[in-house]
Amino acid sequence: MADIQAATDESALVVLSGGQDSTTCLYWAIDRFGTANVYTMSFDYGQRHKIELECAARIAEHASVSNVCLPINTFAAIGGDALTESDIAVANSLSAEGGLPNTFVPGRNLVFLTFAAAYAYQRGIEHLVTGVAQTDYSGYPDCREDTIRALQQTLRAGMESAIVIHTPLMHMSKKETVELAVQFGALPALALTHTCYNGERPPCGECPACQLRAKGFAEAGIQDPLLDSR
Amino acid sequence: MADIQAATDESALVVLSGGQDSTTCLYWAIDRFGTANVYTMSFDYGQRHKIELECAARIAEHASVSNVCLPINTFAAIGGDALTESDIAVANSLSAEGGLPNTFVPGRNLVFLTFAAAYAYQRGIEHLVTGVAQTDYSGYPDCREDTIRALQQTLRAGMESAIVIHTPLMHMSKKETVELAVQFGALPALALTHTCYNGERPPCGECPACQLRAKGFAEAGIQDPLLDSR
Numbered sequence: 033m034a035d036i037q038a039a040t041d042e043s044a045l046v047v048l049s050g051g052q053d054s055t056t057c058l059y060w061a062i063d064r065f066g067t068a069n070v071y072t073m074s075f076d077y078g079q080r081h082k083i084e085l086e087c088a089a090r091i092a093e094h095a096s097v098s099n100v101c102l103p104i105n106t107f108a109a110i111g112g113d114a115l116t117e118s119d120i121a122v123a124n125s126l127s128a129e130g131g132l133p134n135t136f137v138p139g140r141n142l143v144f145l146t147f148a149a150a151y152a153y154q155r156g157i158e159h160l161v162t163g164v165a166q167t168d169y170s171g172y173p174d175c176r177e178d179t180i181r182a183l184q185q186t187l188r189a190g191m192e193s194a195i196v197i198h199t200p201l202m203h204m205s206k207k208e209t210v211e212l213a214v215q216f217g218a219l220p221a222l223a224l225t226h227t228c229y230n231g232e233r234p235p236c237g238e239c240p241a242c243q244l245r246a247k248g249f250a251e252a253g254i255q256d257p258l259l260d261s262r
Numbered sequence: 263m264a265d266i267q268a269a270t271d272e273s274a275l276v277v278l279s280g281g282q283d284s285t286t287c288l289y290w291a292i293d294r295f296g297t298a299n300v301y302t303m304s305f306d307y308g309q310r311h312k313i314e315l316e317c318a319a320r321i322a323e324h325a326s327v328s329n330v331c332l333p334i335n336t337f338a339a340i341g342g343d344a345l346t347e348s349d350i351a352v353a354n355s356l357s358a359e360g361g362l363p364n365t366f367v368p369g370r371n372l373v374f375l376t377f378a379a380a381y382a383y384q385r386g387i388e389h390l391v392t393g394v395a396q397t398d399y400s401g402y403p404d405c406r407e408d409t410i411r412a413l414q415q416t417l418r419a420g421m422e423s424a425i426v427i428h429t430p431l432m433h434m435s436k437k438e439t440v441e442l443a444v445q446f447g448a449l450p451a452l453a454l455t456h457t458c459y460n461g462e463r464p465p466c467g468e469c470p471a472c473q474l475r476a477k478g479f480a481e482a483g484i485q486d487p488l489l490d491s492r
Binding site for chain 2: 102103104105106107109110111138139141142143146147149150151153154173174176178179182183185186187189190191192
């Protein structure tokens with residue numbers, strides 16, 4: 033169905049973390065570009081929960097698209113953030129002391145998208161898709177629209193390309209992203225996603241990520257398929 | 263002398279490749295910020311010539327500044343470029359067929375500077391210094407001023423920082439960079455640099471990089487101290 037609807041031969045690379053948002057974006061991309069023109073990329077950057085990468089691979093398989101996992105050993109060498117150093121606890125609030133949450137890896141999304149653009153450049157892929165959003169979230173500055181716009185300009189200038197970065201969820205609430213997932217048939221794949229900051233499956237239900245996800249599904253009036261699978 | 267002249271307590275991180283240009287920039291930074299406020303960073307990204315990293319470490323030691331070497335295993339995984347794949351020959355012209363030279367790693371400098379900015383962010387370092395230049399070179403688009411300006415804007419937005427990227431050599435010819443090296447006392451350190459694309463030491467003298475270097479010294483009327491050491 034999505035393949036028939038696709039009115040373009042252009043191709044897209046979706047940055048797929050294995051979470052709810054990037055999975056929803058994958059189905060947005062399949063609807064727009066067609067299954068045969070969509071690729072996914074994940075990053076093994078030293079995150080605490082490798083289950084994210086297993087989820088990404090399983091989601092891509094479920095959607096019949098390829099999944100390339102690129103290693104990044106640099107963040108661990110830079111050090112000093114909660115998502116890659118196992119001895120630093122994740123704060124039980126979205127934003128500790130009103131500042132940036134301690135899960136902040138400076139420039140993480142900038143690096144992901146730059147590597148994705150390099151990969152896309154070499155393969156003639158014109159579109160990048162990322163699930164970043166500036167609403168309803170932890171306030172990561174590298175997820176905001178002004179950052180993504182500046183990055184797109186940087187990548188175009190720095191690679192002499194016409195790459196486009198798509199951010200379908202940029203201004204959506206969690207409720208709206210759930211509705212988008214329903215619209216594009218992503219709901220079954222959301223059963224395969226991973227969200228929990230504590231790496232638990234079934235999810236802990238207590239961490240900020242689990243609570244945010246639950247709030248979105250509740251507000252949309254949709255049952256989270258991930259919880260069905262418990 | 264440089265320490266006395268420094269009129270700031272701000273600090274700078276110099277991206278040090280081990281080559282002529284970044285070494286010249288290191289001495290520019292020492293003059294501006296003072297030895298005690300200057301740090302250097304190199305990248306082990308799968309380059310064919312590890313001698314670059316040894317040179318960088320030796321140059322930093324010579325200048326009495328620290329040198330951190332960050333690993334990047336991602337470019338090799340992306341593949342497809344001459345500087346990291348040992349089975350692809352380096353073209354014997356600066357730009358094969360009028361397009362980008364085949365030593366082009368898409369986005370390499372973008373990645374280097376983003377990682378450097380992340381490192382700087384976590385340590386309160388406000389200034390990055392890079393030896394990129396848009397004149398007299400191979401035409402890498404990620405070395406040009408518009409790219410660096412866009413990247414600075416991206417890093418500021420994406421990390422909520424006031425980071426400044428300095429490019430002292432941006433509009434200089436090779437002759438002028440040699441003169442700058444003399445001005446800031448970098449000449450002895452240039453004996454420790456590595457330029458040759460073929461990884462030879464003493465340099466081959468035949469590759470585009472060796473020829474470009476020789477041309478700059480010749481035009482400045484300065485003897486290259488690297489050749490003295492042969």
